[in-house]
Amino acid sequence: MSLPIQAIQAAGDRHPKPAHLRFQYGTAGFRTLGNTLDSVMFKVGIIAALRSKKLDGKTIGVMVTASHNPEPDNGVKLVDPRGEMLEASWEGYATTLANTSTTEEFVEALAEFVRSAKIDLSKPARVVYGRDTRPSGPALVAALEDGLHAIGAEARDAGVTTTPILHYLVRATNTKGTKDAYGEDTSEGYYDKISAAFKKLVAGKAGIPPLVVDCANGVGAYAVEEFSKLISDKLQLVPVNADLTTPGALNNACGADFVKTMQRLPPSLSPVLKTGQRACSLDGDADRLMYYYLDDRDQFRMLDGDKIAALVAAFIVELVKNAGLEDEISVGIVQTAYANGGSTKYLSQRLPVKCVSTGVKHLHHAAEHYDVGVYFEANGHGTVLFSAETNKILAEHQPSTPAQSTALNHIVNLTQLINQTVGDALSDLLLVEVVLAHKSYSGVEWDSLYVDLPNRLVKVVVADRHIFKTEDAERRLVSPAGLQEKINELVRRYEAGRAFVRPSGTEDVVRVYAEAMVKSQADELAFRVAGLVYDETGGDPAQRPAEFL
Structure with a gap:
């Protein structure tokens, strides 16, 4: 069987590449202005179809979203069969193919790719796709469909739909009818599974x-x-910033990225939030979550x-111990260099902590090496992974006391509550609420687990x-x-000082x-290091950090 070259050429001519642009498949897939x-x-x-054929007809996901970016942006990412990020080697293939200048060049590159990657074109191709609410979404989906049909x-x-639901659908579809069945392969199946747990x-x-x-609108x-x-x-959710019709509203002065970056309430919540009340923000595709509250001042x-x-x-560490499984199940946590030093100190006193490079794919991969990886x-993107061996232990363990039985049931229900394919703001929200309910914590008690060190980006x-x-x-240049x-010399001048530099x-x-x-010292250290970078590497004078002008 060969590529349907005529169909690809005819459809491809309707979707010419802008001559002046180069596209790059990164951690978030392709992402730029939607109209390009x-x-x-x-x-x-x-x-996506070729990826499915390469994997013997497994269903591949395609999500059209730009997450926390402003509304004019859009993007697309591919999802592998277990709901995980696209295999790294295919990111390079996608970048190469996306940058072919003409349909003829694209078809030639496709033929070479099929040959070199040893893709059996006789295999079926199955793809499930979704989009967020961006105005550019329908036209981009139509272009995607042209490729799928060709x-x-x-x-x-x-x-x-949300990005996490799309990831869920991919895994549920591919595990349907197997011993590893993840859930009913519909949006309703997603909602029912998580809410029941x-x-x-x-x-x-x-x-x-x-x-x-x-x-985040x-x-x-x-x-x-x-x-x-x-x-x-059980829980009343009070939605705000749920405007899906006003142009430009998406992620505008609201959402998880606004809260994390600005470190303040979205303006629209000021009249709504009461002293001590918990609140949280999702991002534009609902895979990030930020919590916050107003203290007594x-x-x-x-x-x-x-x-x-x-x-x-x-x-989870507490539940594993209470279930009598601490010798059989290890819990580990994965962070990046951006994790606050206060959190790293708190966690490292309780369980193994590993630091990896920035990017969800690095975190997810490292978390898979633990029995339970958190x-x-x-920025609020994350989840918990339970290994196949852990699930087997949970299924076979015979508790010896009622307390162990209760803890075991809680862990099993957590495996159903948590979306293990990807960070999921709604699943994580309900997970947080479960822990707060079990611990009888308000935002104040939760916040007091450890004190964040002041920081500046x-x-x-x-x-x-x-x-x-x-x-x-x-963490080191x-x-x-x-x-x-x-x-290093600058950092040594500050109490609890830490700084690192990484390229975008x-x-x-x-x-x-x-x-x-101290906050003022964190600010000072950040701008001194920024000035050092500028002076040493010839930064753009028009873009020098404001504090150094």
Whole structure:
């Protein structure tokens, strides 16, 4: 069997590549202005089908989203059969194919790719795809569908949905009817599975106070509405920023990224949130989650991904011990260099902590090496993974006391509550609420588990980010030569000082992160390191960090 070249050529000519643009498949897939992605979407349809053929007809996912980015942006990423990120080697293939200049060049590159990757074209191709609420979504999905149809893939449209639901659907579809069945392969199956587990976990607990949920004016509003129908007898979700019709509203002065970056309430929540009340923010595709509350002085207190990780990991360690399984199941946590030093210190006193390079794929892969692996980025993206061996132990373990039996049931229900395919704001939200209910914590008690070290993130525009090379999970510069030693010298001047520099993966900037015991010193250290980077590497004078002008 050969490629349907005529069909691909005819459809491809309707989706020409902009001559002046180069596309890059990164951690978040392809992501840029939505009005430039037409050719990419067509090609991704064909790439997704070939990925499915390569994997013997397993269903591959395609999600059209730009997550926390502004509304004019859009993007697309592929999802592998177990709901995980696309295999790294295929990121390079996708980049190469997306940048072919003409349809003829694309077809030639496809033929070479099929040959070199040893893809059996006689295998079936199955793809499920969805999109978020961005206005550019329908046109981009139409281009994707042209690619899928041109190569003859079996395609299933999941419609407007959250990124985590799309990941769930991929895994549920591929495990259907097997011993590893993940759940019913529908959106309803997702909602039913998670809400049922939540209700079991909070059964008998004291009434949970209502939770304000900032939906970022995105697709998470639909998910909040669906969960509300199923769990309102246990937890009242109060949606705000659920406007899906006003142009430009998506992620605008709201959402998880706004909260993390600005470290303050979304303006729309100021009239809504009461002193001491918990609230949280999703991002535009509902895979990130940030919690916060107002303290007794009405000061904003942020509970980010690090705080969520500490809360959840400590709870799971406690359950494993109470179930009598501490000798059989190890719990570990994975962080990046951006994790707050306060959280790392707290967690490392309780369980193994591993630091990896920034990016969900690195965290997810490292978490798979634990019996139970917990990972959360500080930005609120994370989940918990239970290994196949752990699930087997949980199924076969015979508890010797009622307390062990209760703890065991709680762990089993957690495996159903948590979306293990990817970070999922709604699943994580319900997980947090379970832990708070079990511990009888308000935001104040949760926040007091450890104290965050003051920190500051600064961006420096540079002529060439590629000269910056790192090691030790991006915590140490090896190039430019000698720069790390100068950073070390600065860091030594500050109590509890820590700083690192890493290049952006998408733009010509480097990011400087700094911590110190006092906020003013963290700010000072960050800008001193930023100034050092600027002076040593010839940063753009027009873009010099403001404090150094």
